[in-house]
Amino acid sequence: xxxxxxxxxxxxxxxxxxxxxxxxxxxxxxxxxxxxxxxxxxxxxxxxxxxxxxxxxxxxxxxxxxxxxxxxxxxxxxxxxxxxxxxxxxxxxxxxxxxxxxxxxxxxxxxxxxxxxxxxxxxxxxxxxxxxxxxxxxxxxxxxxxxxxxxxxxxxxxxxxxxxxxxxxxxxxxxxxxxxxxxxxxxxxxxxxxxxxxxxxxxxxxxxxxxxxxxxxxxxxxxxxxxxxxxxxxxxxxxxxxxxxxxxxxxxxxxxxxxxxxxxxxxxxxxxxxxxxxxxxxxxxxxxxxxxxxxxxxxxxxxxxxxxxxxxxxxxxxxxxxxxxxxxxxxxxxxxxxxxxxxxxxxxxxxxxxxxxxxxxxxxxxxxxxxxxxxxxxxxxxxxxxxxxxxxxxxxxxxxxxxxxxxxxxxxxxxxxxxxxxxxxxxxxxxxxxxxxxxxxxxxxxxxxxxxxxxxxxxxxxxxxxxxxxxxxxxxxxxxxxxxxxxxxxxxxxxxxxxxxx
Numbered sequence: 001x002x003x004x005x006x007x008x009x010x011x012x013x014x015x016x017x018x019x020x021x022x023x024x025x026x027x028x029x030x031x032x033x034x035x036x037x038x039x040x041x042x043x044x045x046x047x048x049x050x051x052x053x054x055x056x057x058x059x060x061x062x063x064x065x066x067x068x069x070x071x072x073x074x075x076x077x078x079x080x081x082x083x084x085x086x087x088x089x090x091x092x093x094x095x096x097x098x099x100x101x102x103x104x105x106x107x108x109x110x111x112x113x114x115x116x117x118x119x120x121x122x123x124x125x126x127x128x129x130x131x132x133x134x135x136x137x138x139x140x141x142x143x144x145x146x147x148x149x150x151x152x153x154x155x156x157x158x159x160x161x162x163x164x165x166x167x168x169x170x171x172x173x174x175x176x177x178x179x180x181x182x183x184x185x186x187x188x189x190x191x192x193x194x195x196x197x198x199x200x201x202x203x204x205x206x207x208x209x210x211x212x213x214x215x216x217x218x219x220x221x222x223x224x225x226x227x228x229x230x231x232x233x234x235x236x237x238x239x240x241x242x243x244x245x246x247x248x249x250x251x252x253x254x255x256x257x258x259x260x261x262x263x264x265x266x267x268x269x270x271x272x273x274x275x276x277x278x279x280x281x282x283x284x285x286x287x288x289x290x291x292x293x294x295x296x297x298x299x300x301x302x303x304x305x306x307x308x309x310x311x312x313x314x315x316x317x318x319x320x321x322x323x324x325x326x327x328x329x330x331x332x333x334x335x336x337x338x339x340x341x342x343x344x345x346x347x348x349x350x351x352x353x354x355x356x357x358x359x360x361x362x363x364x365x366x367x368x369x370x371x372x373x374x375x376x377x378x379x380x381x382x383x384x385x386x387x388x389x390x391x392x393x394x395x396x397x398x399x400x401x402x403x404x405x406x407x408x409x410x411x412x413x414x415x416x417x418x419x420x421x422x423x424x425x426x427x428x429x430x431x432x433x434x435x436x437x438x439x440x441x442x443x444x445x446x447x448x449x450x451x452x453x454x455x456x457x458x459x460x461x462x463x464x465x466x467x468x469x470x471x472x473x474x475x476x477x478x479x480x481x482x483x484x485x486x487x488x489x490x491x492x493x494x495x496x497x498x499x500x501x502x
Contacts, residue, residue: 024051024218024221025051025052025053025054026051026052026053026054026074026075026218026221026222026225027054027056027072027073027074027075028042028053028054028055028056028073028074028075028076028077029056029058029063029064029066029067029073029075029076029077029213030055030056030057030063030077031057031058031059031060031063031077031078031079031083031138031208032057032058032059032163032164032165032166032167033079033102033138033139033164033165033166033183033185033186033208034077034079034099034100034208034244035055035057035166036189036242037235037238037239037241037242037244038055038077038229039055040238040242041228041229041234041235041238041239042055044234044238045225045228049254051221051225053225057164058163058164059079059132059133059136059137059138059163059164059165060078060079060080060083060136060137060138060141061083061086061133061135061136061137061138061141062136062163063076063077063078063083064076064078064083064086064087064090064092065136067087067092067213068090068092071215072213072215073213073215073216074212074213074216074218074221074222074225075210075211075212075213075216075222075225075226076092076093076210076211076213077099077208077209077210077211078138078208078209078210078211079102079138079139079165079183079206079208080102080138080139080141080142080206080207080208081206081207081209082138082141082142082145082206083138084096084209084211087211091214092213092214093211093212093213093214094211094212094213094214094216094219095211095212095219095223095226095462095465096209096210096211097209097210097211097223097226097227097229097230097249097458098207098208098209098230098247098249098458099207099208099209099210099229099230099235099239099244099246099247099249100185100207100208100239100244100245100246100247101205101206101207101208101244101245101246101247102183102184102185102205102206102207102208102244102245103183103184103201103202103204103205103206104139104142104143104146104181104182104183104184104201104202104204105181105182105183105184105187105195105196105197105198105201105202106119106122106179106180106181106195106196106198106201107169107172107179107180107181107182107186107187107193107194107195107196108172108178108179108193108194108195108196109172109173109175109178109192109193109194110192110193110194111194112194112196113178114126114127114178114179116178116179116196117196118198119147119150119154119198119200119201121179122154122157122179123153123154123157126178127157127178127179128159128160128176128177128178128179129154129157129158129159129160129177129178129179129180129181130158130159130160130161130162130168130171130172130176130177130179130180131154131155131158131160131161131168131180131181132161132162132163132164132165132167132168132181132182133161133162133163133164134155134161136163137163137164137165138165138206139165139181139182139183139186140181142204142206143181143201143204145204146200146201146203146204147200150200154181159177160176160177165182165183165186166186166189168180168182169182169186169187169189169190169193170190172190172193173190173191173192173193181201184202184243185242185243185244185245186243187243188242188243189242189243207247208244210226210229210230212226219280219281220279220280220281220282221282223280223281223282224254224282227249227250227252227256227459228252229249230246230247230248230249230250230458231249231250231251231252232246232248232249232251232252233251233252234252235249236248236249249458250455250456250457250458250459251455251456255282255283255284256283256284256456256459257283257284257285257286258278258283258284258285258286258312258313258456258459258460258463259286259287259288259309259310259311259312259313260274260285260286260287260288260311260312260313260314260315260460260463261287261288261290261295261298261299261311261313261314261315262287262288262289262295262314262315263289263290263291263292263295263315263316263317263318263321263373263374263402263446264289264290264291264317264373264401264402264403264404265317265338265374265375265402265403265421265423265424265444265446266289266315266317266336266446267289267404268423268427268477268478269336269423269473269474269476269477269479270287270315270467270473271287272473273466273467273470273473274287274463276466277462277463277466280466281459281462283459285463288311289402290372290401290402291317291368291369291372291373291374291375291376291401291402292316292317292318292321292373292374293321293369293370293371293372293373293374293376293377293401294372294373294401295314295316295321296321296324296325299311299314299325299328300324300325305328305451305453305454310328310451311451312450312451312454312455312456312457312459312460313448313449313450313451313454313460313463313464314328314329314448314449314451315335315446315447315448315449316332316374316446316447316449317373317374317375317421317444317446318374318378318444318445318446318447319332319334319445319447319488319493320374320377320378320493320495320499321374321377322447322449322490322493323490323491323493323495326490326491326493328451328452328453329449329450329451329452329490330449330452330489330490330491331449331450331487331488331489331490332447332448332449332487332488332490332493333447333448333449333464333468333483333485333487334445334446334447334482334483334485334487334488335446335447335448335467335468335474335479335481335482335483336445336446336474336479336480336481336482336483337443337444337445337446337479337480337482338421338422338423338443338444338446338478338479338480339421339422339436339437339442339443340375340378340379340382340419340420340421340422340437340441340442340443340444341419341420341421341422341425341434341435341436341437341442342355342358342417342418342419342434342435342437343406343407343410343417343418343419343420343424343425343432343433343434343435344416344417344432344433344435345410345416345431345432345433346430346431346432346433347433348433348435350363350416350417352416352417352435353435354437354438355382355383355386355388355392355437355438355439356388356391358388358392358395358417358419359388359391359392359394359395360395362395363395363416363417364395364397364414364415364416364417365392365395365396365397365415365416365417365418365419366396366397366398366399366400366406366409366410366414366415366417366418366419367379367396367398367399367400367406367418367419368399368400368401368402368403368406368419369399369400369401370399370502372401373400373401373402373403374444375402375403375419375420375421375444376399377499377502378441378444378499379419380502381441381498381499381501381502382437382439382441382442382498384498384501384502385439385441385498385501386439397414397415398414398415403418403420403421403424404424406418406419406420406424407420407424407425407427407428407432410428410432411428411431411432419437420434421444422434422436422478423477423478423479426477426478440496440498441496441498441499445482446479446482447488448464448467449490450464467483468483471483
């Protein structure tokens, strides 16, 4: 803890000086295991954009401790998933961008002069073993978790223990020890080393990732560099040259454009959130709101996803409009649901109570178009399965792509009743009354899906995380929350019988 406090004090002193000079550089806590490639990437970023990247190194645990003490900085680069989990538990980070995948191996000198082939060989009297700090270094924490009770015997055998994986790899390279448990990526960064793959270790891979620090005052700048680190044609190339296995990030763009197709029902809840997300990421979010029938038809006319205007993400009004584009959006995350019902003028002058009442003579009824809108498609199915389609259609005076048009016409006096979502009616609760429909299908569930081959799929995934983190905005708009539900495979979505016959 004394070391952590000292590191934190250094961070405070150093970075306070930077702030006082009005320097707009990025300040990063970086696990030592990623030091070599990150330094190269940071220098290239400085040359390309003129932004200084100030790096502080240590093992993952000490970097997290320094971050917590200093409560300053922009990014935290962790060598393992456990480091990120700890950071989340301390509320020290926000967005996470995966960088590389690493596996533990036994590092030996080239030619393996001690003929080390297994973990058991590390216990031999003639083998000098080095380990990184078991309490703070990501490599040793990973191996300790992987080996369970077997870890104690290995830890006791260590002749050398140092704070970081790079330090024990350096000792191995110099011949000061005979073996060290290190990352596979570390082997390539030091001369004269080779890796011994051990099944008990190599099956326990970890992601090294970069995360935005909660205290970051310039998230757009921090996220821009995080995207640069992970981009296959930028940071990914450098990581690969240094022996790492990149996880694959989004295509590089200084200011990406994320394209979202969204059903109109979602607009009241997400419009403000989309602006906030775009500002935080420093990107452009282009949103097309329309009926899901129109959105799906638009995607079909684009032929394939190579069209630059094909959406990166699709936020449908109901699950029934995911199967038509399932080849592009293989998984859907359920976010919200809302009832379908009848909206009438306040005090309900025509005494409409049920679907059957929509057939009363002279009533002016508005519906959504069944070919253009999810609501229209579901409304037709509800009326048809209730035996009321023909009788109600005689009173339909308007069919529109989205329910907000119906609400506007109700307010203008052009309609006596309309079938809408509850969230549509809530916007005009002072003037309109919402009547739930007694039918098993009178609710819609809104799924969010990321295109599997989108060049911005990680960015779209962060948008989904951002929406899920703002549950209150959806509930305030009148939605019921479903964001804790497990994702569903699009190919497994079953259309209910009452809609199949629609």
